[in-house]
Amino acid sequence: MKKLFAQVYIWILLVLLYAPLVFIAIFSFTESKVLGNWTGFSTRLYQNLFTGNMQGSSSLLDAVKNTILIALAAATVATLLGTVAAIGIHNLKGRRKNAIQFLNNIPMLNPDIITGVSIFLLFVFLGVSQGYLTVILAHITFCTPYVVLSVLPKLTQMNPNVYEAALDLGATPGQALRKVMIPMLRPGMISGFILSFTMSLDDFAVTFFTRGTIGLDTLSTYIYTDARKGGLTPELRPLMTLIFALILIFLIVINVRQARAQKLAESK
Amino acid sequence: MNKDDIIINIEHLCKAFGEKVVLDDINLYIKNGEFVTLLGPSGCGKTTLLRIIGGFTSPDSGRVTLDGKDLSGMPPYERPLNTVFQRYALFPHLDVYDNIAFGLKLAKVPQKEIDARVRKVLKMVSMSDYEDRNVDSLSGGQQQRVAIARALVNQPRVLLLDEPLSALDHKMRQDMQIELKEMHSKLGITFIYVTHDQEEALTLSDTVVVMNEGKIQQIGTPADIYNEPVNSFVADFIGESNIFNGTMIEDRKVSFIGHEFECVDEGFGENNPVDVVIRPEDVYIMAHTEGAQFTGVVRTCTFKGVHYEMFVDTDCGYELMIQDYNAFEVGSTVGLLIRPSDIQVMRKERTCNTLDGEVVDANHISILDAEFECPVPEGFSAGDAIRVEVPFDQVDLLDHLEEGVTGGNVHFILYKGDHYHLQILTDCGEYLYVDTQDIWDKEDLVGVAIAPSAFKLTKRNED
Secondary structure, X not given: OHHHHHHHHHHXXXXXXXXXXXXHHHHOOEOOOOOOOOOOEOOXXXXXXXXXXXXXXXXXXXHHHHHHHHHHHHHHHHHHHXXXXXXXXXXXXXXXXXXXXXXXXXXXXXXXXXXHHHHHHHHHHHOOOOOHHHHHHHHHHHHHHHHHHHHHHHHHHXXXXXXXXXXXXXXXXXXXXXXXXXXXXXXXXXXXXXXXXXXXXXXXXXXXXXXXXXXXXXXHHHHHHHHHOOOOOOOHHHHHHHHHHHHHHHHHHHHHHHHHHHXXXXXX | OOHHHEEEEEEXXXXXXXXXXXXXXXXXXXXXXXXXXXXXXXXXXXXXXXXXXXXOOOOOEEEEEEOOEEOOOOOXXXXXXXXXXXXXXXXOOOEXXXXXXXXXXXXXXXXXXXXXXXXXXXXXXXXXXXXXXXXXXXXXXXXXXXXXXXXXXXXXXEEXXXXXXOOOOHXXXXXXXXXXXXXXXXXXXXXXXXXXXXXXXXXXOOEEEEEEOOEEEEEEOHHHHHHOOOOHHHHHHOOOOEEEEEEEEEOOEEEEOOEEEEOOOOOOOOOEEEEEEEOHHXXXXXXXXXXXXXXXXXXXXXXXXXXEEEEEEEOOOOEEEXXXXXXXXXXXXXXXXEOHHHOEEXXXXXXXXXXXXXXXXXXXXXXXXXXXXXXXXXOOOXXXXXXXXXXXXXXXXXXXXXXXXXXXXXXXXXXXXXXXXXXXEEOOOXXXXXXXXXXXXXXXXXXXXXXXXHOEEEEOOOO
């Protein structure tokens, strides 16, 4: 009986979580403009998405392109900055280390809206004209702490003598960083990068306040404006389905690879 | 001694981490081709000294020279030295070959030569077939061999080894010791080896440097260090020993454990307190008592493989550890004899605690950052700077920290045959020495109290 309850509970939970996604996925295969109206199976919306021949505004693809470019740029810079910062923090001691780690955690807990408004005010105060660059800068700001957080544990796991061993064998500090530290920190840097990329991808608040008035749209701001204009562009349905499918595939690949690596390690 | 023989010279080296002095005026020279071991308990400063030589830590004062050239300020990557680190510190993302070739590639050695040198050094550490192996898939001993190969392939002038065998099991450690010794004699380069294992130090070294609390206690050959320790710390740290309080009656005559003995030591003055060391294998034990210097009753007898280890209660109530090839029955009375040349007499470092403090009022003095009750004699007034002497046996150690006037932890324990001589690190960072019958363990937290009548006050001129 107890077991049955547990089963039912988990299924209800899963349905609640995935029903909206499944709903969107199903209705991405019909042409109806209004969501929830099934007008027969069609892959028309997918065709439109790839040919750019939209029923609504044609700037959807631009928004997608912007989103990806901004996420790539922000994640790359944040990964570099965050890794260097993590090495610095790792080498600090005692209270200073705790203090800086504390400061690093605040931006992550801080509501996005506050981060967005304060960055906006800073740009206004500095007289920076807002656009592409300011959005990227703002995204770097809120992504970097996540990289620090994912690289620091790798440093703690690392044998502290490894860096010294590199120096001992004739590497300058720069060479030791490039040839030893970075390869060893790579797993942490990659997870930091992915985290940053996804954070940047679905950010709305910060982007909204820092994009200026030049009409720059990312996916999130596009959907927001679109929804306000009355009704979502139907092509958003296939787009969201595709993004979800991609992430699903990505996660499955990672899991399978992990399982394989584990098997390999065990068989050794 | 030929001056050209010296490869490394260490002069007046001092280092403190915050308040804690780790190295206190270290002076040491190391000869070319020598196998030198820095030996001491953990926290004695041996690793810091090695790290300063390697360039990973900079000294507060003093200098290290290599071939007469000052190394101060020279980063590790410019020093012609290589280090084998404690936990190997191999590069996990590189295979065995690339780990070893790391230094050569940086030095832009031609690929052909790199190949030849890596092969040669792999052969030397008997790891020839492991070139392509991932370092994570190697055993501890194999990783250690790779670490040694990675250092040696660069043909350093001096090889520094920081407790390289500490992570290996006993049997493997012994095998590696023999291999290290062979490598040293084959290569002819200088080895500086850090360890806390006295057996390892005695086995491997040409010269042993015994360190404690940031100071060098004794430098000598393994035989010197073992047979003629200069103080009770060295005697206790190296090998098994019986250490007793004694009195040097006159030259070549010393009294301890209630008897007078002839010895070979001179120059300690007359009727001066000394420490006496007797190695357990140097006591002659026999079933009959005629011809013996003193007698005892066997209390325990344990088989140790090659020999038996016996604890004997002597006729004057001291405990003596004896090692002999023959077993003696527990409870039997035995005759005991110690030859003059087997008695090692050492000057005492101190005969009572000497502490600086000041007078608080007529009934209190302040020492060790705490106020102790003490009837202050006439002639002293509040605020006077004083030097206080407290006999070892007048310090009381209490189970509960809060019951004492101040607290501390047991830092070092020496058994003296009928009592324990403890070194207590008090809360204020000063050492207090205590004679007690009670059994304490290292690192035990204790409360410290001193009887009011125990203090002997003298005035101290503030300079």
